[in-house]
Amino acid sequence: MGTYKCCLIFKRRFRWTDAPPPDDVRALFDEHSGGAATMGADGLRRYLESTGGDPDAADADAEGEADRLLDQIRLQGHQQRAGPRLPRLGRGQLLGLDDFHRFLFSADLNPPLRRPQVHHDMSQPISHYYVYTGHNSYLTGNQLSSDCSDVPIIKALQRGVRVIELDMWPNSAKDDISILHGRTLTTPVSLLKCLRSIKEYAFVASPYPVIITLEDHLTPELQDKVAKMVLEVFGDILYYPQEEHPKELPSPEFLKGRVLLSTKPPKEYLEAKDGGAVKDGDAEQNPGKGTDDDAAWGTEVPDFKTEIQSAKEEDASEHRRDDDEDDDDEDEQKMQQHLAPQYKHLITIRAGKPKGGTTSDALKCDPNKVRRLSLSEQQLAKAVVNHGTEIVRFTQRNLLRIYPKGTRVTSSNYNPFIGWVHGAQMVAFNMQGYGRALWLMHGFYKANGGCGYVKKPDFLMQSEPEVFDPKKPQPVKKTLKVKVYMGDGWRMDFKQTHFDQYSPPDFYARVGIAGVPADSVMKKTKAVEDNWVPVWGEEFSFGLTVPELALLRVEAHEYDMSEKDDFAGQTVLPVSELQPGIRAVALFDRKGNKFPNVKLLMRFEFV
Known part of the structure; x- marks a missing residue:
């Protein structure tokens, strides 16, 4: 007769216990309490001032402020520990060690970043700032089959994103404008709905300007309709220049509360009356390519060398059509007769590149006008190998926009630093996805009060004695x-x-x-x-x-x-x-x- 083994699994239950204050917290408390068992309002004020905190937290009514902090600390302690509620403390109460520890451990009362307010100089041209930029802002999910909606646009604006991208296509009846990702299965949303939501939520998170980048696949008649629609929705808050080619872009401070358009004259509707153009090097160019490793949240963000090498390998095996924004001036001049005059007049930030097909041509600076250039993440990775300083110089006056490569069908993102260290202002991300790269983007724009504009470091704006070279090793600062x-x-x-x-x-x-x-x-x-x-x-x-x-x-x-x-x-x-x-x-x-x-x-x- 065989023997039977019985395995019993017991569910272990462990009670949690509070951890005592770390030794460094004890030492800090002793320092500012003068070695006493409690800390008064003066000690709290001295602590806040010594650590760069808010001295107003212990102002003329210092004892009362200490009581307010202490009451909040103990209330939080009660909520976290579900123990007996601590009594409300009277005026003049002193801080004990545990109270001080709870104060330090409160993310609301003792956060890691300086107070959330704008503190950068906002009076310089927009080209001096990194701008929180979205890519295909209307997509709810992946790049091939998700819905198009104004909901992700609203969420992006609520987070502080300042650049919203809309892809404009004729609707099925060719008499109105739809927003969708061309040559995919994404379901459209109307342009009017998107514009109205942008107006409603543009400044809930930041008073600084919202830029709408338009991917334009429209006929002149529909462009004219866009112009009328934009003017009707935005009215006086729409900013557009009086001169056709301004020599310098306005500042974020000057443009507070305003909405701007950025695009360039289209060409697709001339090539094919029913549309079907390739745009931005996105997924429709090669939808069967697959996804990137960092589509999953757990993969580390690739470093510069990896991305540059990857770009070289992909360039050797793929021959993609150029981004529709990268036409030369000759093509643009041919198109002017087809462009609705009013529509053209409303474009503040014009996109395009000078005549010629080389990277150096694309990065030429015109002293008489500023413009926006768009490069895919692959194009940027290739360009920085031999043209790093040219890119930095270009971005001192002009805008550079970087967008995700087309194989990111899951709406994953790339390493943003390769753009940032070369001065690229508009590093465009898929805000509807998630992953470590997007975490970096969220964190980067917590700076400067979370207003969506972060001033570029001074070294990226200097031309003398020489332009900053990102490839040169730098000393530890x-x-x-x-x-x-x-x-x-x-x-x-x-x-x-x-x-x-x-x-x-x-x-x-x-x-x-x-x-x-x-x-x-x-x-x-x-x-x-x-x-x-x-x-x-x-x-x-x-x-x-x-x-x-x-x-x-x-x-x-x-x-x-x-x-x-x-x-x-x-x-x-x-x-x-x-x-x-x-x-x-x-x-x-x-x-x-x-x-x-x-x-x-x-x-x-x-x-």
Whole structure:
């Protein structure tokens, strides 16, 4: 008779416990409390001033402000711990060590970035700024079969995106304008609906100008209809220049509250009356090519060298048609007689390139006018090999727009730094997707109060003694030290069995820099086993050669021995905006939505 083995699985339940304040927090508290068991309002004010915080948090009514902070801190503590509610404190109450720890660990009261307000000089021409730019802004999902809608446009504007792209095609009856991705299965949305939504949501997140880039596949009659529609919808907020070819673009400050159009004369309707043009090197050119590795959220963003090499290989095997915006002046002059005069008059930022077919020709600067040039990510990767300084010089006065290659059918994105370090203002991203590249974009535009315009570093605007060469090695300008103390909040935002069915999670943190190749690196802490409130206490150091463009990447994961590690949160922060000191860092989900409670306690120090 055989024997039978019986395996019993017990579901283990672990209670969480609060972690004590880190030693650095204790030392900080002792320093500003004068060694006493409590800290008064004066000590709180001294702490805020010493760390670059808001001194107004302890102003003339310092004791009352300390009471307000303390009440918020203890209320948050009660909500997180579901314990007995702490009584409301009276005026003049002092801060204890635990209260001070809760204050530091509050992402609302002690955030990692400076106060969210515009602080860059906004009076320079638009060419001096990076502009938060969307690509195919009307798509709800992939590039081939998703719906076209005004909803992703609204979401982008609510996030602070300042450049919205619309692809205009004749409708089936040829008497109106549809917005859709040409030569795909995407379902159309009307131009009028998109324009009305742009007007309604243009300035909910930022007062600075919204630029509408138009991919134009219309007949002159429909162009005229577009002009009338645009004027009717936007009225006085539509800005267009009095002169046909301005020598300099206006500033974001001058254009506050205004909407601008950017496009160039079309040619497709002359080639084929019923349309069917290839645009922007996008997916319809090669829809069967497949997807990119970084379509999945977990893949790292490719570095410069990888992207440049990939561009060379793809160029050798594929012969794509040029972007419809890259015609020379001769073709454009032939088209002027077909372009509706009023429509042409409304274009503020004109796209196109000088006569000639070489990269050097495309990057020539005309002292008498400014323009916008569009390059695919592949074209840029090839161009930077031999024309890096020419690109930098071009972007000092003109606008350069970079768009995703056509094989990104899943709406994935690319490494934005190859464009940013060469001065490209409009690095266009698919905002409806997600992934690490898009996390970088979200983080980059948290700078300057999240207004959607970030002033380019001074070195990219200098022509003397020489134009900046991105290929030249740069010395380390400053070092950022990052200490990761602990994390908390997962126990409130996730089910107890979300990460592990039978035990508490084993969290670890990843911390690193995204930037130029010399600065880009990722490091990680050890995994803390069986704890919803992990304490790491690990410090990392990052030497930065181009700190002006560097982004701090922060991720949390749960270690899984047998399967892929679980994602537990992420954020990206502009290094230039970090506040030194101990800060609470809120984490976001894969799509960039903030978790209600998940956060890390970290310290930032510049050397």
